[in-house]
Amino acid sequence: xxxxxxxxxxxxxxxxxxxxxxxxxxxxxxxxxxxxxxxxxxxxxxxxxxxxxxxxxxxxxxxxxxxxxxxxxxxxxxxxxxxxxxxxxxxxxxxxxxxxxxxxxxxxxxxxxxxxxxxxxxxxxxxxxxxxxxxxxxxxxxxxxxxxxxxxxxxxxxxxxxxxxxxxxxxxxxxxxxxxxxxxxxxxxxxxxxxxxxxxxxxxxxxxxxxxxxxxxxxxxxxxxxxxxxxxxxxxxxxxxxxxxxxxxxxxxxxxxxxxxxxxxxxxxxxxxxxxxxxxxxxxxxxxxxxxxxxxxxxxxxxxxxxxxxxxxxxxxxxxxxxxxxxxxxxxxxxxxxxxxxxxx
Amino acid sequence: xxxxxxxxxxxxxxxxxxxxxxxxxxxxxxxxxxxxxxxxxxxxxxxxxxxxxxxxxxxxxxxxxxxxxxxxxxxxxxxxxxxxxxxxxxxxxxxxxxxxxxxxxxxxxxxxxxxxxxxxxxxxxxxxxxxxxxxxxxxxxxxxxxxxxxxxxxxxxxxxxxxxxxxxxxxxxxxxxxxxxxxxxxxxxxxxxxxxxxxxxxxxxxxxxxxxxxxxxxxxxxxxxxxxxxxxxxxxxxxxxxxxxxxxxxxxxxxxxxxxxxxxxxxxxxxxxxxxxxxxxxxxxxxxxxxxxxxxxxxxxxxxxxxxxxxxxxxxxxxxxxxxxxxxxxxxxxxxxxxxxxxxx
Numbered sequence: 001x002x003x004x005x006x007x008x009x010x011x012x013x014x015x016x017x018x019x020x021x022x023x024x025x026x027x028x029x030x031x032x033x034x035x036x037x038x039x040x041x042x043x044x045x046x047x048x049x050x051x052x053x054x055x056x057x058x059x060x061x062x063x064x065x066x067x068x069x070x071x072x073x074x075x076x077x078x079x080x081x082x083x084x085x086x087x088x089x090x091x092x093x094x095x096x097x098x099x100x101x102x103x104x105x106x107x108x109x110x111x112x113x114x115x116x117x118x119x120x121x122x123x124x125x126x127x128x129x130x131x132x133x134x135x136x137x138x139x140x141x142x143x144x145x146x147x148x149x150x151x152x153x154x155x156x157x158x159x160x161x162x163x164x165x166x167x168x169x170x171x172x173x174x175x176x177x178x179x180x181x182x183x184x185x186x187x188x189x190x191x192x193x194x195x196x197x198x199x200x201x202x203x204x205x206x207x208x209x210x211x212x213x214x215x216x217x218x219x220x221x222x223x224x225x226x227x228x229x230x231x232x233x234x235x236x237x238x239x240x241x242x243x244x245x246x247x248x249x250x251x252x253x254x255x256x257x258x259x260x261x262x263x264x265x266x267x268x269x270x271x272x273x274x275x276x277x278x279x280x281x282x283x284x285x286x287x288x289x290x291x292x293x294x295x296x297x298x299x300x301x302x303x304x305x306x307x308x309x310x311x312x313x314x315x316x317x318x319x320x321x322x323x324x325x326x327x328x329x330x331x332x333x334x335x336x337x338x339x340x341x342x343x344x345x
Numbered sequence: 346x347x348x349x350x351x352x353x354x355x356x357x358x359x360x361x362x363x364x365x366x367x368x369x370x371x372x373x374x375x376x377x378x379x380x381x382x383x384x385x386x387x388x389x390x391x392x393x394x395x396x397x398x399x400x401x402x403x404x405x406x407x408x409x410x411x412x413x414x415x416x417x418x419x420x421x422x423x424x425x426x427x428x429x430x431x432x433x434x435x436x437x438x439x440x441x442x443x444x445x446x447x448x449x450x451x452x453x454x455x456x457x458x459x460x461x462x463x464x465x466x467x468x469x470x471x472x473x474x475x476x477x478x479x480x481x482x483x484x485x486x487x488x489x490x491x492x493x494x495x496x497x498x499x500x501x502x503x504x505x506x507x508x509x510x511x512x513x514x515x516x517x518x519x520x521x522x523x524x525x526x527x528x529x530x531x532x533x534x535x536x537x538x539x540x541x542x543x544x545x546x547x548x549x550x551x552x553x554x555x556x557x558x559x560x561x562x563x564x565x566x567x568x569x570x571x572x573x574x575x576x577x578x579x580x581x582x583x584x585x586x587x588x589x590x591x592x593x594x595x596x597x598x599x600x601x602x603x604x605x606x607x608x609x610x611x612x613x614x615x616x617x618x619x620x621x622x623x624x625x626x627x628x629x630x631x632x633x634x635x636x637x638x639x640x641x642x643x644x645x646x647x648x649x650x651x652x653x654x655x656x657x658x659x660x661x662x663x664x665x666x667x668x669x670x671x672x673x674x675x676x677x678x679x680x681x682x683x684x685x686x687x688x689x690x
Binding site for chain 1: 384387389390391392406408409411413633634636637638639640669673674676677678680681
């Protein structure tokens with residue numbers, strides 16, 4: 001596991017584009033708009049994961065969220081905005097969860113939707129989108145492939161594009177998950193010193209940074225060692241495209257961090273942990289066997305970072321378990337082929 | 346799936362032994378004693394299970410409880426009582442979860458414990474007991490085999506017996522799970538008309554009946570079609586030993602309902618659903634794939650009853666997901682060998 005990468009905020013200059021001014025008030029407003037439209041998912045404790053982590057873990061179980069991931073939060077807000085503006089339909093690209101969320105949100109507004117996913121998208125995620133009557137286009141393997149397809153579809157249908165990284169409603173919506181986690185821990189009499197969030201395109205970490213602002217909690221990102229797009233962006237002080245190697249964390253495959261998320265997160269994030277594939281797999285097994293939670297590999301990447309002691313002297317670590325949309329066959333094979341049964345079970 | 350069996354309370358006479366007078370006040374007191382010693386496990390909602398059930402399900406996730414099942418509730422209360430009375434050690438028989446719970450509770454009081462399980466006990470449950478330094482004796486396959494071993498060990502060591510069915514602290518403790526469920530649904534602005542609880546030795550259903558008293562909620566039991574011990578007891582108006590066939594619901598293998606649970610439950614229970622093995626397996630898959638929860642087959646038996654529409658016109662059904670201590674290989678094989686993938690996923 002890569003060591004915690006702690007950047008020096010002073011060394012990183014602001015990007016030139018002027019991003020939307022977002023802050024914690026936007027998160028609070030969004031939380032109000034989402035009330036009764038999503039589940040207030042529980043924060044789950046597990047003695048047997050705490051043992052592994054050497055700290056108290058507070059697991060925000062967005063794997064139990066509507067649509068199977070926290071992405072419904074941003075999608076509901078953004079689609080409502082587009083619908084109110086008279087949208088004729090939505091087109092969006094995604095590795096899967098944003099697409100599921102957009103398809104559900106569009107269906108709620110009776111808007112047609114076309115979702116662009118990579119050809120290697122997880123079959124169960126594709127099936128889930130089709131169940132909500134949205135169209136699915138599987139194309140290429142890179143972010144660039146998908147963005148090109150989105151541009152064509154926008155032209156063809158006159159649909160609005162709902163970008164998973166650059167749309168401020170999406171980022172703010174995703175941030176409500178971390179905000180809710182912080183509130184729930186406080187309600188339970190606890191206090192987090194650290195929150196760990198997985199990084200794909202960056203909306204989760206950007207939302208977490210917004211939600212944590214002024215709350216004296218360190219936000220740590222976790223990304224696959226095989227797709228270190230945020231680590232690379234921090235090094236280069238701007239989003240860069242990395243050459244991705246294969247990761248089971250299909251939700252974290254975007255090979256470039258979004259501009260808006262980078263802008264919002266790069267000054268506030270306390271560090272990034274790059275997680276090897278074996279640790280992602282082990283964390284997924286630990287969630288199933290120790291905490292009885294089915295999570296997807298993206299969520300397991302954050303859990304792996306928390307279990308790795310990479311968060312240093314933290315005593316109370318919030319972990320954003322972003323989703324549970326995992327291929328049943330992957331769970332079955334991980335449970336069957338665990339290299340070392342004893343420590344995990 | 347067997348039809349809901351609704352008994353006529355007037356037809357069933359009281360058993361002759363005079364049982365301890367237990368009521369809802371005992372449950373409330375027990376809940377106070379357990380505060381901060383167990384997790385207040387969440388009540389989880391799932392649109393995709395509601396679709397299958399044709400009703401709103403409120404899942405009390407005791408699979409996320411300390412020790413992996415609701416049995417820690419009764420064990421903590423009963424062991425505290427024995428410890429206060431100067432116990433030298435505890436001996437208990439169980440198909441698994443009561444034994445895990447007793448081993449944890451005994452360890453908390455630094456009391457030695459010996460647990461008697463059937464030879465076909467689930468290996469991961471046995472391992473879990475050994476991890477807490479308790480002794481495990483695997484013996485025979487019937488309840489009678491285990492009770493004989495318990496009697497010998499009691500004599501040999503001078504230990505106290507902590508019976509999983511006849512001990513009133515155990516029954517009251519298990520009842521706090523249902524009581525908490527009813528409270529949590531009310532806090533969320535809902536109201537249950539039905540609670541479904543799995544039946545093994547009977548402590549869950551007896552506790553549920555105590556907890557539901559005066560609350561205008563029907564308590565339904567669910568037991569494997571292959572071990573219909575409670576259904577048989579209701580027919581005979583007293584506990585009887587049935588000839589058990591194999592069930593994957595290892596926690597529901599006791600072939601006879603306890604006297605105390607029968608006494609407490611037989612007048613109050615609104616019905617019993619007998620669940621075929623295929624439905625138990627399907628419900629377990631549905632929990633994993635639709636609700637992202639790892640549950641054991643005993644809990645899946647209650648879920649299966651709720652999904653089967655056997656609860657009639659109920660609109661809001663509480664389901665006591667009693668535990669999550671399932672063999673990883675069973676989950677893997679169920680996920681791999683699903684006869685019909687589409688409807689469950």
